[in-house]
Amino acid sequence: xxxxxxxxxxxxxxxxxPPGPIEQVRYACALGALTSVIAIEEAIPITHCGPGCxxxxxxxxxxxxxxxxxxxxxxSSNIGNKEVIFGGADRLDELISSTLKxxxxxxxxxxxxxxPGLVGDDVxxxxxxxxxxxxxxxxxxxxxxxxxxxxxxxxxxxxxxxQYVAKQPEKPKQAGLVNVWALLPYQNPxxxxxxxxxxRILEGIGLEVxxxxxxxxxxxxxxxxxxxxAFNLVLGPWLGLSIARDLEAAYGQSTLHIPALPVGARQTxxxxxxxxxxxGIDRKKVDAFIAREERTYYHYLRDFATFYAGCTSxxxxxxxxxxxxxxxxxxxxxxxxxxxxxxxxxxxVITENPPETEREAIRAAFRNxxxxxxxxxxxxxxxxxxxxxxxxxxRIGELPIVFGSTWEAGLAGEIDAPLVEIxxxxxxxxxxxxxYIGYRGAxxxxxxxxxxxxxxxxxxxxxxxxx
Amino acid sequence: MPINxxxxxxxxxxxxxxxxxxxxxxxxxxxxxxxxxxxxxxxxGPGGKRLCELNSPYSQASxxxxxIAVTNATIIKDTxxxxxxxxxxxxxxxxxxxxxxxxxxxxxxxxxxxxxxxTNLGEQDMVFGGVDRLAETIxxxxxxxxxxxxxxxxxxxxxxxxxxxxxTVRQLEDELGIPVVALxxxxxxxxxxSSGWDVIEHGILRRLVPDWTHExxxxxxxxxxxxxxxxxxxxxxxxxxxxxxxxxxxxxxxxADLSTAAATVTMCFVLSYxxxxxxxEYGVPEIRAPLPYxxxxxxxxxxxxxxxxxxxHLVEAxxxxxxxxxxxxxxRLRGLLKGKKGFxxxxxxxxxxxxxxxxxxxxxxxxxxxxxxxxxxxxRDPEQDSLGHLIQATGDIENFTVSPDQHFQTHAxxxxxxxxxxxxxxxxxxxxxxxxxxxPVLPIFYSNDGxxxxxxxxxxxxxxxxxxxxxxxxxxxxxxSFPYQKWWLEETNPYALDTAEAAE
Numbered sequence: 001x002x003x004x005x006x007x008x009x010x011x012x013x014x015x016x017x018p019p020g021p022i023e024q025v026r027y028a029c030a031l032g033a034l035t036s037v038i039a040i041e042e043a044i045p046i047t048h049c050g051p052g053c054x055x056x057x058x059x060x061x062x063x064x065x066x067x068x069x070x071x072x073x074x075x076s077s078n079i080g081n082k083e084v085i086f087g088g089a090d091r092l093d094e095l096i097s098s099t100l101k102x103x104x105x106x107x108x109x110x111x112x113x114x115x116p117g118l119v120g121d122d123v124x125x126x127x128x129x130x131x132x133x134x135x136x137x138x139x140x141x142x143x144x145x146x147x148x149x150x151x152x153x154x155x156x157x158x159x160x161x162x163q164y165v166a167k168q169p170e171k172p173k174q175a176g177l178v179n180v181w182a183l184l185p186y187q188n189p190x191x192x193x194x195x196x197x198x199x200r201i202l203e204g205i206g207l208e209v210x211x212x213x214x215x216x217x218x219x220x221x222x223x224x225x226x227x228x229x230a231f232n233l234v235l236g237p238w239l240g241l242s243i244a245r246d247l248e249a250a251y252g253q254s255t256l257h258i259p260a261l262p263v264g265a266r267q268t269x270x271x272x273x274x275x276x277x278x279x280g281i282d283r284k285k286v287d288a289f290i291a292r293e294e295r296t297y298y299h300y301l302r303d304f305a306t307f308y309a310g311c312t313s314x315x316x317x318x319x320x321x322x323x324x325x326x327x328x329x330x331x332x333x334x335x336x337x338x339x340x341x342x343x344x345x346x347x348x349v350i351t352e353n354p355p356e357t358e359r360e361a362i363r364a365a366f367r368n369x370x371x372x373x374x375x376x377x378x379x380x381x382x383x384x385x386x387x388x389x390x391x392x393x394x395r396i397g398e399l400p401i402v403f404g405s406t407w408e409a410g411l412a413g414e415i416d417a418p419l420v421e422i423x424x425x426x427x428x429x430x431x432x433x434x435x436y437i438g439y440r441g442a443x444x445x446x447x448x449x450x451x452x453x454x455x456x457x458x459x460x461x462x463x464x465x466x467x
Numbered sequence: 468m469p470i471n472x473x474x475x476x477x478x479x480x481x482x483x484x485x486x487x488x489x490x491x492x493x494x495x496x497x498x499x500x501x502x503x504x505x506x507x508x509x510x511x512g513p514g515g516k517r518l519c520e521l522n523s524p525y526s527q528a529s530x531x532x533x534x535i536a537v538t539n540a541t542i543i544k545d546t547x548x549x550x551x552x553x554x555x556x557x558x559x560x561x562x563x564x565x566x567x568x569x570x571x572x573x574x575x576x577x578x579x580x581x582x583x584x585x586t587n588l589g590e591q592d593m594v595f596g597g598v599d600r601l602a603e604t605i606x607x608x609x610x611x612x613x614x615x616x617x618x619x620x621x622x623x624x625x626x627x628x629x630x631x632x633x634x635t636v637r638q639l640e641d642e643l644g645i646p647v648v649a650l651x652x653x654x655x656x657x658x659x660x661s662s663g664w665d666v667i668e669h670g671i672l673r674r675l676v677p678d679w680t681h682e683x684x685x686x687x688x689x690x691x692x693x694x695x696x697x698x699x700x701x702x703x704x705x706x707x708x709x710x711x712x713x714x715x716x717x718x719x720x721x722x723a724d725l726s727t728a729a730a731t732v733t734m735c736f737v738l739s740y741x742x743x744x745x746x747x748e749y750g751v752p753e754i755r756a757p758l759p760y761x762x763x764x765x766x767x768x769x770x771x772x773x774x775x776x777x778x779x780h781l782v783e784a785x786x787x788x789x790x791x792x793x794x795x796x797x798x799r800l801r802g803l804l805k806g807k808k809g810f811x812x813x814x815x816x817x818x819x820x821x822x823x824x825x826x827x828x829x830x831x832x833x834x835x836x837x838x839x840x841x842x843x844x845x846x847r848d849p850e851q852d853s854l855g856h857l858i859q860a861t862g863d864i865e866n867f868t869v870s871p872d873q874h875f876q877t878h879a880x881x882x883x884x885x886x887x888x889x890x891x892x893x894x895x896x897x898x899x900x901x902x903x904x905x906x907p908v909l910p911i912f913y914s915n916d917g918x919x920x921x922x923x924x925x926x927x928x929x930x931x932x933x934x935x936x937x938x939x940x941x942x943x944x945x946x947x948s949f950p951y952q953k954w955w956l957e958e959t960n961p962y963a964l965d966t967a968e969a970a971e
Contacts, residue, residue, distance in 0.1 A: 016589060021604040022554065023584045023611075029555025044950060050623045050654040051871075052531025053555065059895065060558035064565055071899035073874035073950070076528035079655050084627060098525035098964060102875055104952045114553060114624045115655060118593060145553035145624055146590050384611055406561065410580060425561035 018353045024383025024407040026326075026351040026424055027187065029144035031113045032057035033152030034074060039185035040212070041219030042106040043160075044074065046099055046137075048092045048123060049113025051078035053144065061149065065424050066189030066431035075099045079115045089121045096130060096137070106220050107164055108137040109156060117143035131163065138163035150239055150326075150352055153184055157243050160223060166250070171228040176279060177208040179229045179247070181240030182261065185213045188329060189426045192216070193435030194261070198235070201268065201438050204289040205276050227251045233275065235261055236328040237365060238358035259365040261328060263336035264442040265297045293439045300443050307450065308341075315457040317450075318401035318418065322346035322393075324386055324408055325423035327354050327362050330377070332437060333403050333422060336445070338369040345375035346400055347393045349386040351423070354379070387411045401453070418456040420449050470672075470744045470845060475633050475649050477669035477740070479532075479657035484841045488658050488871045489521040491962045494835070494864035498855045501842030518842055521965045529871045530893075531654030533620060534559055535663025540618040540650060540670070541581045542567045542694075542716040547608040548583040551601050551632060552622030557585030566694075570716045573696050573913070582612050593628055598635045605639040605647060615719055616675065617647045626653035648674045659839040659871060661737050661814060667714075668741035672748065675722045680749050682727045687711050688772065689724075689731035689751065691738050693817075695913030702759075702769070702919045705785045706778045714738065729776045730754055732768075734918065736816040736844050736851050743845035755850040759919050760820035761827040762790060763860065789920040800927035801829040809930075810884045810901075812836035812877065813892035816853040817914060821890055821926075824917045826861045828927050834866040834884035836877060838893070868961050872896045875951065876961035881906065883959035888930060905944035907933045 031053055034045040038058075047054040054076045062068045077095045079088050092110075099108065110127050127139035140159035142152040180198060183191045196216040202209045210222040210229060232244040234257045244255040256278045262271035269290045276286035311317065321337040323330045327350045337343045345366075354362060359379060366375040380386045390402070390411060400417040402408050406427040412419035421429050422436065434448075435441035471478065480486040485505055490497060503515025533556060541548045541563045550557045564580045571578040586604045588597045601619065608617055619636055632649050640647040652666045668691075688708040690699045694715025703710060711724050725731075726749040731742040735758065745751040756771035757764050766786050773782035809830040811821045818837045825832050844851040858864070866883060870876040874896050881889070881904055889901040889908040901908035909929050911917065917926045949956065955963075 021584045021607050022587045025557045025560045028558040029553055051529045052534050052654045054528035055530055056559050060561055064562040074528045078526050078529050084655050094524045102525050102955050104950050118627045144555040145588055145593050427565040
């Protein structure tokens with residue numbers, strides 16, 4: 001069987017499936033980026049793949065993880081024997097034309113899965129034909145064996161920019177408008193709340209924001225305004241960097257890359273000053289916003305100090321943070337817990353198989369979490385090996401806490417640690433608008449963390465009862 | 468046609484049973500056409516014609532056989548399931564695990580994550596083949612968990628590139644000394660996900676059921692169910708029968724006992740492959756009486772079990788006492804549900820059962836939706852014609868839609884029906900859609916809920932619990948919309964897109 005499509009190099013770094021098997025899967029395949037399309041209002045994916053592929057990715061990323069919801073009505077060719085043997089382009093043609101009859105959207109994103117890649121369907125030309133006839137439709141090759149939902153996300157975004165955004169009438173540059181590339185929708189169960197908070201604080205210092213995904217976004221009008229932005233803000237260790245590089249080339253926009261999502265007042269203030277300076281915003285305006293936010297933030301922190309000091313021994317407050325998460329959240333949470341709350345770093349496992357080319361930068365971001373305190377992250381997608389590392393870690397006198405996924409429930413029990421679910425899959429939390437970043441998110445992270453600690457301390461680990 | 472256990476691959480139900488996934492019309496017509504095409508069931512009067520399937524040009528993402536096969540293999544204890552696939556197929560691990568922990572809580576087992584591993588195939592493997600990775604993963608699985616059985620599930624990708632899974636599995640089985648069972652479940656091979664049941668049942672029957680017929684246990688009744696709490700022991704325990712609950716997270720010991728049982732019942736004929744196979748291979752009789760939904764059907768089902776296991780002298784007392792036990796509560800529920808209109812959406816025989824329950828509870832059911840339709844069963848016994856039985860016992864269903872959980876078609880069917888509530892299986896598409904249309908919905912996650920005498924009460928009470936949620940659903944419905952064209956939002960024929968074609 002021939003693999004007809006060329007190996008892609010168009011996402012951040014080049015994708016290679018990590019060697020060895022994976023137990024306790026922590027991401028989806030490239031087709032899973034259909035959730036990124038669903039996250040854009042008025043856009044729908046059209047999937048050319050086997051009958052279970054699209055729904056499985058959606059159920060995994062949205063359904064069971066945080067119960068993020070959204071009903072599922074994604075068009076799919078549900079490829080059968082006939083299409084495998086004779087090719088599936090005709091079936092896809094029929095599906096697209098009937099989709100246009102039944103569904104109503106302003107943008108259609110055709111995504112292909114493993115089967116069309118293996119049997120060699122020419123999806124690109126088929127979609128081009130529709131586009132020539134004026135249909136707002138793009139093609140993203142998201143073959144399951146060729147990437148994850150992280151790389152698939154970049155593929156989808158680039159397809160929309162190149163095949164849809166670029167075809168829109170040109171708009172003049174708008175000073176103070178920024179495109180934000182942060183957080184993978186649905187993969188991170190807190191993305192909706194986090195993007196809302198990000199938008200709020202960026203607007204707070206006077207920027208206009210294309211947040212692009214989720215309820216905080218105005219939808220496709222923001223996408224059409226991408227070329228008008230003054231610059232791109234890539235917020236996170238690597239995801240979105242290659243999108244920003246493309247936009248640099250296409251629209252002459254510059255890129256501000258900040259690896260760590262800001263959590264808590266210290267980091268958020270530093271983040272806002274950096275962005276403000278970069279955008280040329282009056283420092284006084286930025287500082288005024290920060291001051292307003294800090295007044296509220298520290299009011300709560302002051303009151304929390306009563307618990308944090310007073311209940312230290314009663315509830316055996318954790319002293320060592322262990323993390324199993326993708327690099328974006330792993331870094332953000334670790335920095336806050338170590339740098340702001342004063343915990344020590346334990347084992348930090350980065351799970352999303354980030355491109356090799358970006359790993360040194362990720363390691364660097366974990367240095368100096370607090371003055372003189374470094375963490376050395378382990379890159380491991382296989383849950384079994386991640387757990388072996390956390391179990392093997394020597395803890396003398398430390399009280400560990402785990403920030404990870406539902407997969408860590410058993411492990412946390414073994415090392416007698418509370419578990420706060422922050423990374424995919426989160427099957428034991430119902431998440432709506434909760435956020436863990438910025439000012440408001442940090443307070444919610446503290447609430448969730450210490451509610452978990454108190455409950456675990458009192459319910460699951462009762463002191464040995466007196467006889 | 469007997470079940471063929473010589474090959475590692477189960478024949479799909481499309482081939483064996485003539486399963487269809489797209490149809491719309493009166494239920495009586497579907498029953499007649501099925502009987503005409505696949506052998507006469509009951510009341511096969513005039514009016515039957517060759518069963519024809521519709522063919523919608525538009526379709527939405529559905530489900531695949533691999534998911535059913537893998538889920539139900541994963542929750543068998545002391546095993547490891549290997550998904551020989553790119554990573555996306557294994558993204559179901561998270562919900563399989565949640566399901567497994569849920570089951571454990573309900574059945575009183577130790578809650579732990581089931582073990583499943585993905586070979587994680589990439590582009591290189593598509594070019595050069597993935598059998599080396601598979602062999603390595605099987606060894607890893609053994610080293611990590613020391614399982615008693617390893618399942619290897621195929622995927623669309625490995626099916627197309629032609630990996631020799633059977634050869635690898637045989638080789639590793641020799642090396643490790645435990646059964647390594649291939650599950651051939653490429654999603655593209657069957658038009659319906661329920662073929663996945665046949666795949667796992669084929670694997671079990673072929674490899675994990677030893678011939679222990681010489682150790683017959685006359686008190687043991689195999690019960691093959693979809694999964695969930697044991698509602699069977701209270702039903703058949705009084706007959707002196709011990710339940711061997713199969714599927715839905717059983718142990719290997721339970722599987723090993725299959726050939727020793729006095730009889731097998733299936734809680735849904737969609738799962739009857741294993742029951743028919745047990746009769747064919749080991750002479751364990753399959754109870755073929757209509758499924759125990761509603762009092763009359765449950766009476767007859769118990770009588771048939773009693774007859775086959777030689778306990779007829781006990782059964783009438785059990786029936787009488789159960790009927791008397793539920794009578795007052797059933798009356799109360801009927802009073803509260805009187806005049807309500809229900810809409811049922813579930814898979815084939817399971818849907819037929821839920822309709823029987825609702826009708827016995829005094830609910831009107833004029834519209835139903837089946838995720839697929841099996842015009843025949845592996846036993847070829849007309850006794851198992853559950854749709855025919857339903858119609859004979861409780862009357863016709865005016866609008867009967869067969870569709871593989873297609874959101875746009877369910878939308879039209881619900882517009883046509885305008886029910887007071889929806890009761891459905893598979894909590895994804897239908898449940899969310901109904902809610903968003905402002906209709907209270909009861910998704911049946913644990914499919915045993917409606918069974919037997921107690922099932923009527925369980926279902927009735929559950930419906931009453933969700934009816935007040937109309938207040939929530941109507942609020943959401945008033946403030947959200949669906950991305951369909953206006954004409955489709957008003958359409959009430961689920962197959963309106965095909966009508967032109969069908970008329971030709």
